[in-house]
Amino acid sequence: MERTAAKGVLSHLCLLEVQARSRRNQTQQQQQSRVKELKAQLEALIVRKERLKAEIQAHKELQKLRLSMDKQNAPEEDENMDDDSENSTLLRTMARHTQLKDLLYAHHLIGGYDIIRIRQGKGVCVSITTAYEAIYLDTYNLEINLKPKVRINRHNIPPFIPLNVLAEQTNVERDINGFLDTVTQHLNAFAGRKQQLKLVKHKSVEVMESNVLCSILVLLFTVPREKTAVLCTLEYNDHTRCLPTRVLFESEDKQLPDSPQWKKNCNLLMETPVHRALLIMRKAGNIV
Amino acid sequence: MDVSTKCLLQRLIRRIPSHMLKTTLDQWSRLTAAQIQSVDFTESKRTLTEKLLAICEENECSVSQIAELEMIHMIENPNVGMWYAFQLLEPQDDACTLELIQFKEQFKSHLHQLLRSVSIKIKRHTDDAVWIRIAWGDGISRPNHLKPTYVVHYLQTSYVFVTSVTSKLKPLLSQALVLSTKHHGIKDANLSGRNLMAIRDLLMNQYQQVFPSKYPSLLAEENQTVSNPRIEKEQAQMAADRHKMACEAFGDGTLPQLQSAVYKLETKFKDPTNKTMTDREGTFKCVVKFASTNILESLRHCASSGIASIPVAPLLSSVTLKARNRFVITDSDPGPSSQIHQAQNNLTTDS
Numbered sequence: 001m002e003r004t005a006a007k008g009v010l011s012h013l014c015l016l017e018v019q020a021r022s023r024r025n026q027t028q029q030q031q032q033s034r035v036k037e038l039k040a041q042l043e044a045l046i047v048r049k050e051r052l053k054a055e056i057q058a059h060k061e062l063q064k065l066r067l068s069m070d071k072q073n074a075p076e077e078d079e080n081m082d083d084d085s086e087n088s089t090l091l092r093t094m095a096r097h098t099q100l101k102d103l104l105y106a107h108h109l110i111g112g113y114d115i116i117r118i119r120q121g122k123g124v125c126v127s128i129t130t131a132y133e134a135i136y137l138d139t140y141n142l143e144i145n146l147k148p149k150v151r152i153n154r155h156n157i158p159p160f161i162p163l164n165v166l167a168e169q170t171n172v173e174r175d176i177n178g179f180l181d182t183v184t185q186h187l188n189a190f191a192g193r194k195q196q197l198k199l200v201k202h203k204s205v206e207v208m209e210s211n212v213l214c215s216i217l218v219l220l221f222t223v224p225r226e227k228t229a230v231l232c233t234l235e236y237n238d239h240t241r242c243l244p245t246r247v248l249f250e251s252e253d254k255q256l257p258d259s260p261q262w263k264k265n266c267n268l269l270m271e272t273p274v275h276r277a278l279l280i281m282r283k284a285g286n287i288v
Numbered sequence: 289m290d291v292s293t294k295c296l297l298q299r300l301i302r303r304i305p306s307h308m309l310k311t312t313l314d315q316w317s318r319l320t321a322a323q324i325q326s327v328d329f330t331e332s333k334r335t336l337t338e339k340l341l342a343i344c345e346e347n348e349c350s351v352s353q354i355a356e357l358e359m360i361h362m363i364e365n366p367n368v369g370m371w372y373a374f375q376l377l378e379p380q381d382d383a384c385t386l387e388l389i390q391f392k393e394q395f396k397s398h399l400h401q402l403l404r405s406v407s408i409k410i411k412r413h414t415d416d417a418v419w420i421r422i423a424w425g426d427g428i429s430r431p432n433h434l435k436p437t438y439v440v441h442y443l444q445t446s447y448v449f450v451t452s453v454t455s456k457l458k459p460l461l462s463q464a465l466v467l468s469t470k471h472h473g474i475k476d477a478n479l480s481g482r483n484l485m486a487i488r489d490l491l492m493n494q495y496q497q498v499f500p501s502k503y504p505s506l507l508a509e510e511n512q513t514v515s516n517p518r519i520e521k522e523q524a525q526m527a528a529d530r531h532k533m534a535c536e537a538f539g540d541g542t543l544p545q546l547q548s549a550v551y552k553l554e555t556k557f558k559d560p561t562n563k564t565m566t567d568r569e570g571t572f573k574c575v576v577k578f579a580s581t582n583i584l585e586s587l588r589h590c591a592s593s594g595i596a597s598i599p600v601a602p603l604l605s606s607v608t609l610k611a612r613n614r615f616v617i618t619d620s621d622p623g624p625s626s627q628i629h630q631a632q633n634n635l636t637t638d639s
Contacts, residue, residue: 108502108503114501114502114503116500116501125499125500127499127501127502141497141501143499154497155493156499157493158492158493158494159445159447159491159492159493160444160445209387209412211388211416211444212416212443212445213384213444213445215384215385215444216385216387235385237385
């Protein structure tokens with residue numbers, strides 16, 4: 001009994017000693033591996049720092065280059081570059097890239113059309129914004145296939161703007177820019193005429209006739225004192241303009257359209273957008 | 289008022305739902321204010337019909353005036369019966385300066401020349417649509433007002449929408465339309481539906497279409513629904529892509545309500561496991577019809593939920609792209625793929 005007990009205690013003590021020794025080794029090992037880890041992290045951070053430093057340097061050079069490009073507007077100038085030629089061409093290309101991106105963004109801000117590539121370069125989607133009197137109106141989109149042939153795919157342009165006719169007239173296959181410019185003209189003019197019609201309706205003048213293309217407008221005026229009715233027909237036959245091509249007055253009083261006052265009104269309506277012309281005519285006391 | 293007029297009025301009042309009756313009669317403005325006041329619009333249809341019949345007898349309303357009432361009701365409530373779309377072809381140079389009064393006169397005179405007894409009413413609606421109601425009669429009898437044809441046209445566009453017209457009278461109507469709108473021909477646009485505004489929106493590109501854009505609109509960011517943050521969708525990106533492609537093919541938001549898409553196949557049967565059918569000579573004729581209360585919504589849902597494959601098959605996306613819902617598919621030789629052919633119904637004039 002005693003021997004087993006003493007053996008038990010001794011052996012237990014031996015066990016504990018072994019454990020303690022191994023633990024000491026372990027911590028040493030743990031410490032070593034931890035040190036290795038930290039060293040590796042340190043190296044990685046140093047590499048990153050070098051990379052970021054290089055990026056900052058490149059950006060600084062780019063900015064300098066952009067400044068000189070914007071000022072002189074000549075991308076071939078390289079008086080500021082004193083690096084080796086590879087680096088300088090790369091930086092110059094990058095500077096030109098950012099310059100073009102800014103130009104495209106400026107074009108978008110002033111209401112020009114945007115283009116993006118779709119279907120891996122086989123087509124483009126054009127976004128045309130319309131605006132009238134500094135207010136943005138609707139945006140229209142066109143998807144055009146470029147390969148194998150230039151063809152208009154789908155779009156949300158209303159059908160009374162004759163896209164196919166315009167495409168033929170401007171020869172879209174060879175000059176897509178010309179086609180897009182014409183379409184933009186037509187759409188902006190249409191949006192302008194539509195906006196004028198909306199504003200006229202608000203000004204409590206009776207609109208007798210209009211149509212979806214906003215190419216014809218018939219208004220009914222009343223002369224204040226005599227209460228005679230005057231029918232005014234505005235024809236917008238040039239679909240690229242917001243102003244009428246012909247103004248006609250009809251009235252029961254046959255003398256009225258030939259009077260100098262109304263001849264002046266006729267010229268006014270030919271040269272000023274209709275909603276503003278109405279205000280002027282009202283102020284002058286010609287119409288109620 | 290004779291029997292046929294009374295009959296017409298009776299049928300019309302029965303057709304107009306009670307809640308719309310008062311406003312429609314007000315718009316008609318053939319009854320005095322006192323007369324309208326004397327009618328209690330909450331009573332049963334039968335009593336209402338009798339009362340209104342009596343009032344109209346008193347006022348001696350003519351057939352023409354009752355036809356006007358029917359037209360007013362139809363303009364407010366056009367989704368009764370089927371509408372068929374037609375496209376005018378080859379406009380003359382002065383087609384784009386066509387005025388309403390000119391069109392009215394020309395149409396009436398042309399149709400009267402072709403058919404002596406017709407009753408025509410033309411009205412311009414607030415959205416610049418020209419509505420025409422035609423009651424047809426043959427040479428001997430008076431126009432039949434119980435089965436009128438309605439035509440809707442937007443001047444300066446090339447689309448005309450027509451309700452039912454018999455095949456005997458269709459060429460006459462087409463001729464009158466072509467001549468009065470200064471075009472050279474008319475063809476079937478292969479688009480039909482019960483909802484007039486839907487087929488109009490589809491043809492005139494007035495529904496919400498989706499295009500890829502470099503500067504996505506700000507409204508897109510508001511769309512993030514605040515759902516339970518602990519629930520995460522696997523394959524959320526794939527679902528979003530599918531939804532985007534489905535919207536690009538069919539449109540966004542509420543889609544125009546079409547009721548069916550019909551594909552008529554005239555192709556050769558091709559199935560290697562079925563020798564008897566494949567060996568048969570001649571084309572295999574088959575008609576596939578998709579029907580739904582709103583077929584475009586259904587197709588879009590099929591595409592975005594993965595039931596239909598993405599990118600959307602051209603046969604399905606053609607419904608919105610070409611704005612038609614009747615297709616005839618024939619084989620192109622050689623090759624296994626089918627081509628879409630248009631079934632044309634050309635009617636050209638001689639001038």
